[in-house]
Amino acid sequence: MKISKRLKAIAHYVEDNSNVIDVGCDHALLDIYLVKNKKNIQIIASDIKENPLQKAKENIEKYHVEDKIKLSLADGLEKLDTKTDTILISGMGYFTIRNILKKGNLTNIKTLIISINENFNLLKKLIKKIGFSIQYEQIIEDHNKFYIIIKAVKGRKRYSNQKIYNEEYQKYLKYVLNKKESIIKKIPKRKRLLRLKLRKEIKKINSQLK
Ligand SMILES: C[S@@+](CC[C@H](N)C(=O)[O-])C[C@H]1O[C@@H](n2cnc3c(N)ncnc32)[C@H](O)[C@@H]1O
Numbered sequence: 001m002k003i004s005k006r007l008k009a010i011a012h013y014v015e016d017n018s019n020v021i022d023v024g025c026d027h028a029l030l031d032i033y034l035v036k037n038k039k040n041i042q043i044i045a046s047d048i049k050e051n052p053l054q055k056a057k058e059n060i061e062k063y064h065v066e067d068k069i070k071l072s073l074a075d076g077l078e079k080l081d082t083k084t085d086t087i088l089i090s091g092m093g094y095f096t097i098r099n100i101l102k103k104g105n106l107t108n109i110k111t112l113i114i115s116i117n118e119n120f121n122l123l124k125k126l127i128k129k130i131g132f133s134i135q136y137e138q139i140i141e142d143h144n145k146f147y148i149i150i151k152a153v154k155g156r157k158r159y160s161n162q163k164i165y166n167e168e169y170q171k172y173l174k175y176v177l178n179k180k181e182s183i184i185k186k187i188p189k190r191k192r193l194l195r196l197k198l199r200k201e202i203k204k205i206n207s208q209l210k
Helices: 005-011 029-037 050-062 094-103 120-129 167-186 192-208
Strands: 019-023 042-047 069-073 086-090 111-116 132-142 145-154
Touching: 005 029, 005 086, 005 111, 005 132, 005 145, 019 029, 029 042, 029 050, 029 069, 042 050, 050 069, 086 094, 094 111, 094 120, 111 120, 120 132, 120 145, 132 167, 145 167, 167 192
Parallel strands: 019 042, 019 086, 042 069, 086 111
Antiparallel strands: 111 145, 132 145
């Protein structure tokens, strides 16, 4: 089956033998791809709305994976199974993700795989704050939008963050650089502190550009 470049990149980070909840599964295409391409995966495909779950049900039946994907109508992690060890969240805004993670019981969770297309730094801070350390961080571009994909594991500093410094990451840095340069041009000279802060950020990005 074919799925988007973004979903395929997210799937890459799911380990064999995982017990996954996909929060906000919508069509469940990612989940179907996972059970078909990874070994021994069980998934709870969960969504807050009935319509997406109906779509998910039809897709799950179409691909005959009913034994590996269970559907759940739930807000965030409210119906979390104690066996679940991996949380997958993609395609939602930062504040929704924050609410879901803050309200959820993460006791048995070993791995978070989260993808977002805004507020990358806030998400990274949140992940650390709730007791996980980032193992991998990758930027991808799909349909003219940049997304970050983060894989984090329970515990502090168990791994050093392995950023994937590929061409897309460079392209993203250039995009952020251009944005910051156009912002600084609009800031009045008297706002020295703000301009200084931005200049420092621009310098840092320039040092990372190849
Ligand atoms: C844009 S879709 C993303 C679908 C898929 N995860 C992806 O990345 O393509 C967002 C889905 O999240 C669901 N959603 C939003 N808030 C939620 C919440 N608090 N709990 C569970 N699902 C939620 C929506 O109903 C919608 O189906």
